[in-house]
Amino acid sequence: MRAVQFETTGGPEVLRVVEVDTPEPKPGQVRIRHEAIGINFIDTYHRTGLYPVKLPCTPGGEAAGVVEAVGEGVTRHEVGDRVAYSGGFGAYAEANVVAADRVVKIPDGIETRVAAAVLLKGMTTEAFIRRTYPVKAGETVLVHAAVGGVGQIMTQWLKALGAEVIATVGSEAKAAKARELGADHVILYRDQDVAAEVRRITGGKGVPVAYDSVGKDTFEGTLASLARRGLFVSFGNASGPAAPFAPGRLAQAGSLYLTRPTLFDYIVTTEELDASAAAVFDVIRSGKVKIEIGQTFALADARKAHEALESRATVGASLLIP
Missing domain, CATH: 3.40.50.720 (NAD(P)-binding Rossmann-like Domain)
Structure with missing residues (x-):
């Protein structure tokens, strides 16, 4: 499969597309075939070395798609489920393996691209305005x-x-x-x-x-x-x-x-993750929050995506499409 990696930290030019083996899920994991990948500022922090990572690195911690394989012992998801996840690495690729208990189902009424665009940002918002400081x-x-x-x-x-x-x-x-x-x-x-x-x-x-x-x-x-x-x-x-x-x-x-704060201290347990994701999907389905996907880029154009993000020329969410 194709993936975007960087072997040294630096500017957007360090991102390159490579061919890698499609990963097999281990016990407790699922493999997700990506349909859309969220682009977030934290991805640039990893690329520049502001937040140290192990090299070489396939960046990205947010994506949505379909479960195409499940590891031993997984009962939370089945092949064919529409799902999304936020956290870890490896999302800048055509597929990724993720711990099943860190993956959420996408409910009816939520488009897959919207789920990829909103999960990290939406749960961050939920945590900060409802729990870091409960706004009244x-x-x-x-x-x-x-x-x-x-x-x-x-x-x-x-x-x-x-x-x-x-x-x-x-x-x-x-x-x-x-x-x-x-x-x-x-x-x-x-x-x-x-x-x-x-x-x-x-x-x-x-x-x-x-x-x-x-x-x-x-x-x-x-x-x-x-x-x-x-x-x-x-x-x-x-x-x-x-x-x-x-x-x-x-x-x-x-x-x-x-x-x-960082979101991941607010979704430590599977129960916290599910509750936060459900709140995000519910407020979108209510119509009170609308998600604008302002920019989409091909997976091979990850460099252009980072250049646009860092120039602060983007509006709304940005996605990579495998």
Whole structure:
């Protein structure tokens, strides 16, 4: 089968298509023939070496398709099931073997491509807005990169919860998209002082929680946007990792909290995984959250996909199609 690998870390140019043996499922595993592969920023962190990986590496931790083989002892899935998974490596390929208890069935009413586009981003959103900080109706929330893959889902889901959303984006075109998604206020973070705008919108109070996937470029503005005892949810490095800072600054700014969560600490058990995935699929089927697949790339064009993602030229979710 074909797979995308990198043997050294670096820019998108290190990605190359290779022929490898189709893997056989071991006990407790299933083999999934991919129909769509999710592209996520974490894939670029692995490729650059920001998050160290064993080399050579087939990146990608999100895909959807059909079970074509099951290993010994598997009862959770059968050949022919439509399924999706999020986590691990090896998704940038025509097929992958995955532990059966980390794979979820795709329910009726959810397209396979949508499942590949939403599972990681949707469960991340679910964990962060329902469990990292349980957002309540009437609260004002700051969301950076509001028209990115996670941002689009988060903006819509927060509105479904009854929150008031302050969205930041990088262009007028993206501002218009954020408003379509339901954002109540939109800040152009390259041209405006984010913290000053947040204080103006909130009457000087700031927000109780801010979700920041951008990293270095937005860190200071996010910190200055929080209300007393506010929570800074830092979950990405799209502009590079934020610089180290003295913990005492949290006290000086109003006894703030800072967390750097990862989805996989919220879906540790199969029960947690199933509950999170079900919540994602349910909110999509309700129509309250719509998934935009903004870009698709052939598997052989993984390099182009990473170039587009890192230039922040993408809108919504991006997929590789084997």
